[in-house]
Amino acid sequence: MKGRFRTSMAWLHVWSGLVVGWVLFAIFVTGTASYYRADITRWMRPELAQAPPVAAADLPKVAERAVAYLERHASKAKTWFIGMPQPERPLLDLFWRTRPGAPPGHVLLDPRTGAEAMVRDTEGGDFLHRFHYELHIPPLWGRWIVGICAMIMLVALISGIVTHKRIFADFFTFRRDKAARRSFLDAHNVTGVLALPFHLMITYTGVVALATFYMPWGVTTAYKGDTRAFFREANWITAPRPPIGRTAPLAPLGPMIEEALATVPERLERLTVTNFGDAGATVVAMFEEPHGLAHTPTHIAFDGASGALLEIRGGDLKPAAKTISTLIGLHVAHFAEPGLRLLFFLCGVMGSAMVATGLVLWSLARLPKLDVTPSFGLRLVQALNVGSIIGLPAAVAVYFLANRLLPLGLADRGEWEIRAFFAAWIVAALIPLARPHRRAWNEMSMLVSGLCLAVVAADLAMIEAHPLRRLGEGEALFLWFDGAMLALAALFAFAARRIAQYRGPSRTDRWHEPVLAAPAERARA
Amino acid sequence: MTPAILALNLGLSFAALVALCLSLNRHHAEIFGTKPSGRRVVLLRVLGWGGLVLCLLVAGEAEGWGFGPVQWVGAVSGAGAGLVLLLSYRPRLVAPAGVAAVGLAMTAGLLLHVA
Numbered sequence: 001m002k003g004r005f006r007t008s009m010a011w012l013h014v015w016s017g018l019v020v021g022w023v024l025f026a027i028f029v030t031g032t033a034s035y036y037r038a039d040i041t042r043w044m045r046p047e048l049a050q051a052p053p054v055a056a057a058d059l060p061k062v063a064e065r066a067v068a069y070l071e072r073h074a075s076k077a078k079t080w081f082i083g084m085p086q087p088e089r090p091l092l093d094l095f096w097r098t099r100p101g102a103p104p105g106h107v108l109l110d111p112r113t114g115a116e117a118m119v120r121d122t123e124g125g126d127f128l129h130r131f132h133y134e135l136h137i138p139p140l141w142g143r144w145i146v147g148i149c150a151m152i153m154l155v156a157l158i159s160g161i162v163t164h165k166r167i168f169a170d171f172f173t174f175r176r177d178k179a180a181r182r183s184f185l186d187a188h189n190v191t192g193v194l195a196l197p198f199h200l201m202i203t204y205t206g207v208v209a210l211a212t213f214y215m216p217w218g219v220t221t222a223y224k225g226d227t228r229a230f231f232r233e234a235n236w237i238t239a240p241r242p243p244i245g246r247t248a249p250l251a252p253l254g255p256m257i258e259e260a261l262a263t264v265p266e267r268l269e270r271l272t273v274t275n276f277g278d279a280g281a282t283v284v285a286m287f288e289e290p291h292g293l294a295h296t297p298t299h300i301a302f303d304g305a306s307g308a309l310l311e312i313r314g315g316d317l318k319p320a321a322k323t324i325s326t327l328i329g330l331h332v333a334h335f336a337e338p339g340l341r342l343l344f345f346l347c348g349v350m351g352s353a354m355v356a357t358g359l360v361l362w363s364l365a366r367l368p369k370l371d372v373t374p375s376f377g378l379r380l381v382q383a384l385n386v387g388s389i390i391g392l393p394a395a396v397a398v399y400f401l402a403n404r405l406l407p408l409g410l411a412d413r414g415e416w417e418i419r420a421f422f423a424a425w426i427v428a429a430l431i432p433l434a435r436p437h438r439r440a441w442n443e444m445s446m447l448v449s450g451l452c453l454a455v456v457a458a459d460l461a462m463i464e465a466h467p468l469r470r471l472g473e474g475e476a477l478f479l480w481f482d483g484a485m486l487a488l489a490a491l492f493a494f495a496a497r498r499i500a501q502y503r504g505p506s507r508t509d510r511w512h513e514p515v516l517a518a519p520a521e522r523a524r525a
Numbered sequence: 526m527t528p529a530i531l532a533l534n535l536g537l538s539f540a541a542l543v544a545l546c547l548s549l550n551r552h553h554a555e556i557f558g559t560k561p562s563g564r565r566v567v568l569l570r571v572l573g574w575g576g577l578v579l580c581l582l583v584a585g586e587a588e589g590w591g592f593g594p595v596q597w598v599g600a601v602s603g604a605g606a607g608l609v610l611l612l613s614y615r616p617r618l619v620a621p622a623g624v625a626a627v628g629l630a631m632t633a634g635l636l637l638h639v640a
Contacts, residue, residue, distance in 0.1 A: 169549065171546075171605075172542075172552060172605075172612055190609050194602050194605040194606055195602045197598045197602070198598070198599075198602060293591045293595070330595070337527050337528075339531040340531065340595070340599055343599035343603045346603055347602055350602070350606060
């Protein structure tokens with residue numbers, strides 16, 4: 001019975017991993033990059049590298065400049081979102097929605113003048129971050145696909161733990177000089193086991209983060225479809241206030257911001273203004289969360305017409321809300337200092353490697369004998385493997401490259417960067433179809449390595465304020481980023497060399513049983 | 526404070542993992558050419574598990590019991606990844622690295638004590 005249980009779990013592990021593997025790899029890689037989302041965005045807006053940060057004392061004036069712009073350009077909008085200047089983005093980030101269906105408005109302002117900022121149009125790291133949970137398709141579909149993949153990932157993790165019999169004995173084992181299947185199985189096990197707490201945490205919290213999206217029925221029933229009432233009762237947001245229907249001017253924001261800043265020690269992140277021009281207008285100031293595991297930002301609501309403080313929300317969550325806030329907090333790791341952040345990043349890299357080695361293992365375990373033509377399924381998996389495992393890094397490198405090389409005045413420049421990303425990915429996924437499999441791995445790895453070098457070269461060529469061109473003076477972020485790109489280039493060049501040196505699967509080796517074979521067979525090996 | 530605590534955690538967990546790694550026949554043989562004696566296995570395992578528990582206690586005490594376990598898990602995963610690579614590429618350096626990690630942990634601990 002025990003043997004059969006493990007065999008069925010092995011089957012479940014292999015197939016659950018395969019069906020979602022390619023999407024999971026993309027989710028893992030973009031999610032891992034999202035730990036450095038703010039830094040990526042800053043690198044992609046090099047004009048801001050020299051901009052001095054905005055002092056807290058200037059914030060009330062800055063907020064009034066934002067409102068002045070919105071009164072002129074978005075007086076019909078129901079809600080204004082005002083992103084206040086942050087260390088990584090010293091700009092006003094204005095966003096508004098006029099009515100459902102109409103494209104939302106979005107503009108970046110210079111906080112010192114209130115005029116539109118002279119900064120290149122780019123989505124920056126936010127594109128990778130949104131791709132992580134929406135895949136750049138309509139959000140409803142994207143979130144469902146990501147969620148289903150995450151749920152299946154949990155199945156693959158648990159069944160993988162059951163299948164892996166020698167967790168402790170093989171804890172440190174990585175035999176890279178053995179047959180390919182042995183090395184890849186070791187790499188798969190080691191990356192999976194060493195960061196297992198992270199993998200379980202990140203997958204589970206990833207599902208939980210969108211739990212009310214996947215299972216809205218509880219909230220729908222208990223709150224008669226009014227999700228905002230639910231969020232309000234959970235203490236996540238301040239009380240929603242409908243418009244009254246009587247016009248009234250908006251009181252000056254400056255005094256409200258001063259009062260809010262005096263109340264909360266954290267950094268002011270965002271303002272929302274709802275029902276502008278109505279006597280029921282509301283201004284909500286949202287602050288960065290206090291240092292802690294839970295994701296519990298403080299919100300302060302003001303009456304827009306009178307400027308009176310209405311309520312302060314956040315921090316005092318009830319147990320259930322506190323639990324989910326902590327789970328989400330763990331997932332996004334806002335609390336992580338540079339050292340701990342690097343460890344989270346490393347765990348993300350190990351997760352990506354675990355998915356990638358698992359995918360390759362599936363195809364290695366099914367290589368046919370020399371004289372047999374590979375089946376269509378095997379060819380498909382092999383091509384998809386190269387297309388995702390090498391294609392995605394190639395696409396990310398091209399995304400960075402496009403940011404440096406596209407003309408600054410190009411209309412929809414940010415959109416073109418994203419088009420370059422997908423074009424590169426499609427090309428990178430098609431090339432392996434036309435090349436012999438191992439050659440494709442080798443050539444594509446070299447290509448990614450070259451692209452990473454090209455990013456560094458383009459950075460040096462296009463950025464006049466680059467520290468290397470100014471004898472070390474200037475923004476260190478460019479050095480860090482280019483250093484990371486050089487490291488990636490070295491990694492892929494190393495991989496390409498190893499693939500070229502590898503003599504190919506020898507048909508006489510003893511690795512012909514399925515990878516996840518019965519324990520007796522594996523013990524013999 | 527945090528970088529020193531992180532160094533302490535990484536050093537301590539790396540040393541503990543080296544002890545646990547050497548308590549396994551295969552890795553002991555890879556590094557020293559022989560299987561470990563029974564007494565040595567017991568000693569290494571006590572040291573290894575003791576080190577991991579100590580690391581958790583240090584992390585919890587220093588960072589609070591919210592962040593401590595998070596930092597501990599991260600440090601053990603990170604140290605484990607380093608150890609696996611070292612064991613695979615430079616097995617002869619594993620034992621000296623373990624000793625150096627103890628040194629790193631003690632230096633960081635001393636720094637914390639002074640500060």
